[in-house]
Amino acid sequence: MSRDNSALKIIKKVTGRATSDGAGVNLTRIMGTPELNMLDPFLLLDEFQSDKADDYIAGFPDHPHRGFETVTYMLAGKIRHKDNAGHEGVIEPGGIQWMTAGRGIIHSEMPEQEDGLLWGFQLWINLPATQKMTEPKYQEFSKDEIPRETRDGNIIVRVITGETILGTEGPVKNIATNPVYLDIRLPAGTEFSEPVATSNNKFIYVYSGSLSLPDTGNRIMKLETGDLAVLGQGEKLCITAGTDGANCLFLSALPLNEPVARGGPFVMNTRDEIEQAVRDYQEGNL
Secondary structure, eight states: OOOTBOOOOOEEEEEEEEEETTTTTEEEEESSSEEEEOBTTTEEEEEEEEEEHHHHHHOEEEEEEEEEEEEEEEEEEEEEEETSSEEEEEOOOTEEEEOOOOOEEEEEEESSSSOOOEEEEEEEEEOOOOGTTSSEEEEEEGGSSSSSEEETEEEEEEEESOOOOOOBSSSSSSOOOOOEEEEHHHHHHHHEEEEETTTTTEEEEEEEEEEEEEESSSSSSEEEETTTEEEEEEEEEEEEEEEEEEEEEOOOOOOOOOOOOETTTEESSSHHHHHHHHHHHHTOOO
């Protein structure tokens, strides 16, 4: 791997923690931990991966959200979504659901299967204060609706949102933080490069295989399966796959630089707003 001073460099590496959420779903929390509480505007990243039904079958029964966006991306298995506004659907392998909770929604996310592999990610992205009380909305796309690029070396890039240097645009549009969300799949030893917005915060998560990229000392650092790297300033992402190849998620978005108040499923700017969200939920006004 050649050293490039304009390349993004690792400023922090973390590995997720095993935990459970919902009604007892076993998962790995990668962001939203003491090691990495958040990366403005990214609030949380969970990976759920199991072929044991007991790890996921209880799902996520009815629960509320307000003030941010949830992004569910499936690699394997199916999850059924229902909400209190009458919206319902199934997120299938390769599909994405981008939900803007806005002023509030109550929904459930339940496995649409009783056995087999369930594998996917849920990401939480903050909303700016001016949009926290907007009406809830969804952007949902199947595997076939998410464009993919094939680059030299048989590198595959699935573009969920944002636009690549080759002009491929993801189907998710009009998100306040102007995010880029790429699923990059590299055969063994291949190199991938992509320009990035210098104003955005950025991270990469390796969900299979291994890859390498420079750290702030311009030393080459290896990321293994389950590693997340926070990336510093730079003009392009430059990564090289290991001997077993690499599959990874790359995410980038504008920081909001606003106060963050959290209260379980609510993310607002002040503690008073969190308390109001709790009251609204208890009184049936969410």
